[in-house]
Amino acid sequence: MAIFWLKDPYVIVNSVVLSAKTTEVGIDLSRVELSPKAGGDEALRRMAGHKDWELVLKFDQDMAAGSVDATMFAAYDGGTGIVIGVRATTDDKAATNPEYTGTGIVFGYKPFGEPVGDVAIAETNIKCSDGTGMSRSTS
Numbered sequence: 001m002a003i004f005w006l007k008d009p010y011v012i013v014n015s016v017v018l019s020a021k022t023t024e025v026g027i028d029l030s031r032v033e034l035s036p037k038a039g040g041d042e043a044l045r046r047m048a049g050h051k052d053w054e055l056v057l058k059f060d061q062d063m064a065a066g067s068v069d070a071t072m073f074a075a076y077d078g079g080t081g082i083v084i085g086v087r088a089t090t091d092d093k094a095a096t097n098p099e100y101t102g103t104g105i106v107f108g109y110k111p112f113g114e115p116v117g118d119v120a121i122a123e124t125n126i127k128c129s130d131g132t133g134m135s136r137s138t139s
Contacts, residue, residue, distance in 0.1 A: 012083075012084065015083070033049065035047075054125065057126070061119075075124075076109040084126060085101045
């Protein structure tokens with residue numbers, strides 16, 4: 001797959017598919033940077049430590065039962081791990097459309113905050129919680 005247009009991402013949060021309401025998806029995969037030090041070192045040495053990830057999602061807000069607010073507020077309010085899955089498109093998983101999955105905690109949920117007259121946007125911030133990192137699968 002070459003360059004692609006992110007126009008129909010697949011997003012599932014705790015078994016609720018929120019793809020049709022998703023307006024922005026951002027996955028940040030990282031590692032803790034370790035810097036061991038030893039006598040005589042004249043420069044930094046670096047090692048990769050624990051994996052980490054953060055997922056930022058934005059949605060056209062929907063207060064209906066089983067939609068954005070009900071799903072994201074319950075995840076935020078529960079304060080425990082939720083299962084998420086994200087693909088670049090709503091097409092099936094494939095080598096050209098891998099799915100990223102993980103268990104995370106909602107550390108931030110903004111139900112709305114726009115000026116009156118604008119479309120209400122919900123924003124959430126989910127971070128790794130189970131010590132296994134995010135996985136990538138193609139089948």
